[in-house]
Amino acid sequence: MTFEEYKYAMLLHLETARDCEEVEKIVSHSIQKMQDKHLPASVITDYLRDLRHRLQELSPNDFDPIHWCNIRSAIIYLKNYL
Secondary structure, eight states: HHHHHHHHHOOOOOOOOOOHHHHHHHHHHHHHHHHHOOOOOHHHHHHHHHHHHHHTTTTGGGGOOOOOHHHHHHHHHHHHHH
């Protein structure tokens, strides 16, 4: 899966989240899937850091308020994870 495909999939999942707790579960599940592929920790960290930066580049004008709140929650969770 390319980075753009991963980001798009993450956005689709975040769109369906009902609250911040579910956002954390989505992000945690994604991290677990990467770990299950036995990727080195440094690769996963770089990938997640890049994902966080790319999510930060998104504009609130492109999303409804709930979806934007979920994206912001994911960014905060990724900051705390890294």
